Every structure is written in C-alpha cells, then in structure tokens.
Amino acid sequence: xxxxxxxxxxxxxxxxxxxxxxWLGGGAHRGWTQTSVPVEKTDEVTxxxxxxxxxxxxxxxxxxxxxxxxxxxxxxxxxxxxxxxGLR
Amino acid sequence: MQKKFALPLAGCRFWRTLGTLVTNMxxxxxxxxxxxxxxxxxxxxxxxxxxxxxxxxxxxxxxxDFKDPKGVNNAVFxxxxxxxxxxxxxxxxxxxxxFDPAHPGALRGKIVVEAASLHVPNxxxxxxxxxxxxxxxANHKEISFEVTRVANVKTTGADTTAExxxxxxxxxxxxxxxxPVRLTYLPDKLGARTNGRMQGDxxxxxxxxxxxxxxxxxxxxxxxxxxxDEIELTLSLSGAAPRS
Numbered sequence: 457x458x459x460x461x462x463x464x465x466x467x468x469x470x471x472x473x474x475x476x477x478x479w480l481g482g483g484a485h486r487g488w489t490q491t492s493v494p495v496e497k498t499d500e501v502t503x504x505x506x507x508x509x510x511x512x513x514x515x516x517x518x519x520x521x522x523x524x525x526x527x528x529x530x531x532x533x534x535x536x537x538x539x540x541x542g543l544r
Numbered sequence: 545m546q547k548k549f550a551l552p553l554a555g556c557r558f559w560r561t562l563g564t565l566v567t568n569m570x571x572x573x574x575x576x577x578x579x580x581x582x583x584x585x586x587x588x589x590x591x592x593x594x595x596x597x598x599x600x601x602x603x604x605x606x607x608x609d610f611k612d613p614k615g616v617n618n619a620v621f622x623x624x625x626x627x628x629x630x631x632x633x634x635x636x637x638x639x640x641x642x643f644d645p646a647h648p649g650a651l652r653g654k655i656v657v658e659a660a661s662l663h664v665p666n667x668x669x670x671x672x673x674x675x676x677x678x679x680x681x682a683n684h685k686e687i688s689f690e691v692t693r694v695a696n697v698k699t700t701g702a703d704t705t706a707e708x709x710x711x712x713x714x715x716x717x718x719x720x721x722x723x724p725v726r727l728t729y730l731p732d733k734l735g736a737r738t739n740g741r742m743q744g745d746x747x748x749x750x751x752x753x754x755x756x757x758x759x760x761x762x763x764x765x766x767x768x769x770x771x772x773d774e775i776e777l778t779l780s781l782s783g784a785a786p787r788s
Contacts, residue, residue, distance in 0.1 A: 486627075486628070487627060487628035488627065488628065488666045488668075488669065489666060490665035490666055491665065491666070491667050492663075492665050493665060494633070494665065499614070499616045499737075499782070501733055501736050501737045501746070502728075502733075502737070502746060502748045502782045503728075503748070504616055504617075504748060504750075504780040504781075504782055505780060506615070506616045506617075506618045506633075506635075506780060507618065507620070507633045508615075509633075509665065514665070516666075517627065
C-alpha cells in the first residue's frame with residue numbers, strides 16, 4: 457500500500473505539470489477560461505469593426521487554479537498515506 | 545348661262561367629293577393637332593411628375609433597415625470586474641431609422657437588440673448574464689432605443705455628429721437618455737456591399753455611451769466593488785436603404 461502514496465504524489469506532479477503546460481500553451485491567459493475567442497474584423501465598405509467568435513478552448517486562471525488545487529490534494533493525500541501508515 | 549351653270553352642276557359630285565375631302569383633311573389635321581397637343585401635354589405632365597417625384601425623393605427622409613445579413617452590426621458592452629472586465633458583444637440587431645441627408649436633425653427611428661444574442665467567451669458567465677438576476681432574457685427579449693429628439697447637429701462632409709435623446713429600454717425599464725452619435729451617410733454604397741445585387745444608400749451609426757446597471761435593475765445584489773455599476777456600450781451599426 458506504500459505504492460498508493462507514491463502513485464498519488466507522482467500523479468500530483470504529472471497533473472500540475474500538465475495543467476501548467478496546457479495553460480502556457482493556451483497563451484497564459486490571465487482572465488477566465490474561454491470556449492470561444494473573439495477575432496476583430498473590419499467591414500471594408502462601412503469601415504465598421506466587428507467581432508467574430510471562433511470556437512476555441514483558451515484556459516484561464518480558473519483552469520490553472522483547479523488543476524493545481526487537484527494536484528495539491530493528490531500530493532497531500534499521498535503524503536498523508538506515507539506519513540500515517542495506519543490510514544491505509 | 546346654262547353652260548355657265550352646267551359646269552358646276554355637271555361637276556356637283558366632283559365638288560361634293562372635293563368638299564368631303566377637304567372636310568376630312570381638316571378633321572384629320574384637327575385630330576392630328578389634337579393628338580400632337582395631347583402628346584405634348586402628356587410629355588410636359590410626365591416631366592413635371594418626374595421632377596416632382598425627384599424633388600419629393602430628395603426631400604423625403606430615407607428609411608434605413610438595420611437588419612444586417614452580413615452580421616457586422618454589433619453592440620459591445622463592457623463592465624469592469626476584479627480579474628478581468630466582462631466584455632462581450634450582441635449582434636442580433638434590427639430596427640429602422642429615417643434619415644434625411646439634407647436635414648440630419650430630423651433623424652427618427654428605433655434600434656432593437658435581441659437580448660439573447662449577448663455573448664461573452666466564458667460559458668458560465670454567459671449563463672449568468674442571461675439569467676434572471678442579470679438581464680433575464682427569457683422575460684425581457686429586447687433592448688431598444690427609440691429616438692425622440694436630436695440636438696447639436698454638426699455636418700462635415702459625409703459625417704454628422706449629434707446628441708440624440710431617446711427612450712432606452714433594458715430589462716423592462718425605460719429611461720430617457722442622451723447619447724453622442726456619429727452618422728456617416730454613404731450614398732450608392734449598398735451595391736459595393738451586396739456585390740451589385742442591390743443598389744441604394746448606406747447609413748453608418750457609431751455611438752459610445754455609459755449607462756448604470758442600477759438604473760435598470762440589473763443584479764442590484766452584486767456589489768459595485770466587485771462588478772462596476774457603469775456599463776460602457778459601443779454601437780457600430782450600418783443600415784441599408786435599397787432603391788427599387
């Protein structure tokens with residue numbers, strides 16, 4: 457059962473790393489997570505600018521926070537299992 | 545004497561025929577003249593009617609339809625919030641505006657925004673925005689602005705700036721507001737926008753103004769230090785007046 461604690465701590469590291477990679481890969485957006493991204497366009501005849509929303513996942517700080525929190529919980533549980541063998 | 549009278553008597557049929565011919569010719573000439581006169585009268589009347597129509601067309605305000613099939617028309621809204629501003633767009637725009645290029649101050653009309661067309665990139669935020677506390681789009685389907693009067697009209701070339709006062713309705717609450725507006729009249733530009741399928745004029749309306757959500761009962765529970773009371777609105781609209 458000692459392997460359970462180790463597995464959880466490793467899973468926590470992988471989860472934290474993946475979360476960070478996805479967030480950085482998505483443009484390190486410091487706002488809320490978006491499922492559509494605005495693209496600014498200009499109408500040639502009228503000169504009006506308008507937005508077109510393209511479906512795209514753009515992770516925000518809520519995604520980063522949730523991923524890191526889940527990793528912290530995994531690591532905490534793993535660490536607790538290692539420290540208190542009686543809980544296994 | 546007999547001979548003298550014989551000739552005319554002998555030629556009585558001739559004279560009668562000649563008389564008839566002359567009468568017919570006179571009648572024909574009269575009819576021809578009458579026909580000619582009536583044609584000329586008709587031409588003059590037509591010319592006057594055309595002139596009158598042209599003057600009436602020039603003098604009459606043009607009606608611009610703001611239902612834009614290209615989806616360019618949009619209203620951008622922005623509220624300040626701690627992490628990032630709530631920033632979205634509404635493009636379900638319709639309505640008509642009467643605009644007379646010779647008298648821009650006579651502007652009248654109504655612009656309607658479909659409340660359900662409000663979009664923000666975050667789906668949860670969008671759900672809240674459409675919900676009962678915020679805009680309650682299920683019960684208040686339209687956001688509208690109806691022009692009542694226009695002031696401080698200044699025209700430079702194709703551009704007219706003015707302060708437009710009207711009835712602004714949001715979430716069922718109607719208030720009178722005055723907003724700065726820039727109008728750009730683009731004659732004969734509809735063809736360029738429709739690849740020649742339709743001919744006519746375009747009217748571009750731009751406006752940026754601020755309203756308070758507390759004035760319209762938009763989520764009064766949300767503290768203003770978390771979400772700003774002021775909503776900045778930017779309208780970018782283009783209406784078409786097709787010519788038949």
